[in-house]
Amino acid sequence: MSAPAASSGRTTLGAQLALVTALVAVVAVLVAGVVSYPLISAAAQTQARQQLGTQADLLAEVIDRQDDGVMGQMMNGARLRQVLAAQGISVDVVRPKGVASPPVTEADLAVTRAGGTVSDVRSTGSGGTVLIEGRPTGSGRSVFLVQDSAAAASQGTVALRRLLLAGLIGLVVAAGVGLLAARRLVRPLRRAADAAERMSTGARDVALPVDGPEEVASVSESLNRLSSALAQSEGRQRDFLLTVSHELRTPLTGITGYAEALADGVVGPEQVPATGALMLTEAQRLERLVADLLDLARLGAADLRLSLVDVDLVTVCHEAAGVWSARCEKVGVRFSAELPATLVVRTDPLRVRQVVDNLCENALRVTPTGGPLVIALHAQPGSAVLEVRDGGPGLTPDDVAVAFEPAALYERYRGVRTVGTGVGLALVGRLAERLGGRAFAGTAPEGGARIGVVLPGPAPTLVP
Template sequence: MRPDRIRGPRRRRPGLAGELVLLTAAVTTVTVLLTGLVAWHTLRGAAEAQERDQLARQAKVLGRVPALSALLYAGEQRIAGANGVELAVLDRSGVLSGPAAPVLSTAQRDVLLSGKSLSSSGELHGTEVLVEGSPARYGGAVVLTRPLTDVDAAVARMRRDLLLPLTAGLVGAVVAGTALARRLARPLSRAAETASELAAGRRGVADPDPAASPGPAEAVRLRQALSVLDAALERGERQQRDFLLSISHEIRTPLTSVLGYAEALADDAVPTHRLPEVGRILQAEARRLDRFLGDLLDLARLEADDFRLDLAAVDLTLLVREAAATWGERCARHHVDFRLEHPGRAVVVRTDGFRVRQLADCLLANALRLTPQGNPVVLALRAGDDEVEVEVRDSGPGLTDDDVKVAFERGALHERYRDLRPVGTGLGLAIAHRLAARLGGTLTAGTEGPEGGAVFTLRLPTDDSGAADRRTTHGPDGRATDAADGHGGEGSRPDGAPPPDTRA
């Protein structure tokens, strides 16, 4: 039998509310016990001090008329009843009289005769008593005693009275802790339920107005984060669906052509003289499919955590000249005027030259596709103190302000313009934007350049501190596949050569 078959049921972990209630009860119990323990030991001292204070006040009152103190005390006893208090009177000559006389020592008599008060303990008739004496106004003193058993009885009463408030405090604290725990746990429980629903694929379940919901500030921030996450997931999934639908549509067209001609060839329905033409069509459609797959792989590599770069000192002036040699020839075949602008000196930057060329090829292919015959495409290099700029400008229809906002989202411009102007796979600008970020730079789009079309500017720092990584990811041929266009162009091939010559 497998070990996991004989295990008992998993214990259910207590919830936050239960843990808070237990914690509140534990803290309250400990607090009540400590308070009770301290009070328990301090009550005796408080009761004794209270009894002494009462005796001292009585002795002081009787000391004002020591000759009548015995009569006054006897009258009080008859009116209020016996209370255990005993009286002794010390005259000016030192003679002590009264039932409490045996409790005083000679030293204590001398203290009273010197005009000082007396507060001590002693033994009277075999019983421990409290002793309080007060000097008389014209000499002598009055002494009162009370048995310590009276103090013990008072302490017992006070301790009994203490149990009720301590118990009430314990119960009240538990009740308050339970209410507080539920108040704290309720928004967290709702947040956990919302997170579970989001994980299950449901959208639009987050609180639409988190700030208006009750709860502490941390719970409000948690609900706000879930609301933002909900909206982001919904937006991302919608964009992903639109992107997949767009890609599916673009792939289906060449795939349908390939399947149609393949069936015609299999059925021997293609005349012999048309075989070269059919072969060229199949080759072109296969290249389109290959371009789609290459773009998707490039995008996947750029979004992976292990994407790498090879950083080295690169002369960007030499790089743009090499790009100009390739793209000048291709633009000439399309009857487009290619122009190169550079500072005329070496511009050395520590970066990945292969990736910079890949990015430039992507932008140039995009510009060439949209530029009418006879109009210019410009590749420009500018060097500053802190950064360099590689700029590609075209003479095409340009971009609107709304286009610039979504220019680097996958398939956004492709979906918007595929029926209005020549487009590519819809991935190139997304790839270029991510590649620029990996290089530690930025890629921005402009609505209208000097030539009347769009402007794309790559900015790279003059040092390599902004590069995302120093490593390189290689493809099957030893180099990474170059990007394709998104605004409407094609990327360069893995071997560095330009893409096939296809006219819009």
């Protein structure tokens, strides 16, 4: 097996998938942070205001009890003030005749002295904001708790940091999971690449396990089918080459034998013309086979030129009938033609004649003495049908399926009945496609095979 191709410097699919997974996780964390920050900040401020209000209620209750002369409540009030101070909360207790100290306003005092409560967020002179909670007491005093919004928002910052920490942990987990998933996804693709490399070096026994996601599994299935198709195609090519080699060797052997006989003087003067005629026949047979092979090769490429003109197919068939009726008469085969008065299509007349000759050659080969051979031509809506029927052994449905594949029928019936190389029918199939039509095969009413082509047309006018 050849060495694997050198790395092109591109990153692997596994690395790209892992990177994409990590990037998606990063984007998710960032989006979650951006979206969550204002929500968390608002929730933290709301919670801080609620907590500050609860503390204001508690302090007002403690002061009321302190005013009742309970020493324990005095101690509790002092401790509560210390706790509040530790939280950055300032306490302002305004007596009934006292005045407000900023940020508490006289309006706030008016509310509490009227028995109401104050709960507000307001700006300070320095550009910041504070939370204010005011509560009245039973003795007429007012209790105000003031807390800086930044200190209140610290809880939201802590929550956001925890969210970001959870996001980072999720990022690490996502990257690990992405890497594992990428390796699992890439593994069958690497097997497929190795299999394709082996196939490129000639291996045809490639069988990949079909696993992984549906798309990846379909790649393995396609490579398995490709391996099988290549093995089958190359097998047919080998058989075809062997067949053609055999068919080429037969006339070459005849020509060589007659030439040696002439060179050794074995053939007398009176036998020279006959021997020359036999050599000419074999040479012509060899020339026809080589020409068909060349045409078949050209049809597989793009260099076959077609000269499309309006052609009366009846004229083409009459010319072919003159040649094949004489050949059929020599071997005792009954020839007939079923042709309309005229049928014009736009096609290449030389290639159509080539189709007719190959079909007649194939039919004459399998038709026994006394059997029929028919050239038929008729029109269909938008097309013309040219066919050759014979009275030979015919074709089975399996034969019809492979009739136009090179050497397929030869391999099937070699040694069973008279067969050709399969080049002629393969050439007919390819020519029909290049002419814009199609080839077909089936059973003839005469009992043998019915093989022909459907050509696009007919043209609306007749060429004089």
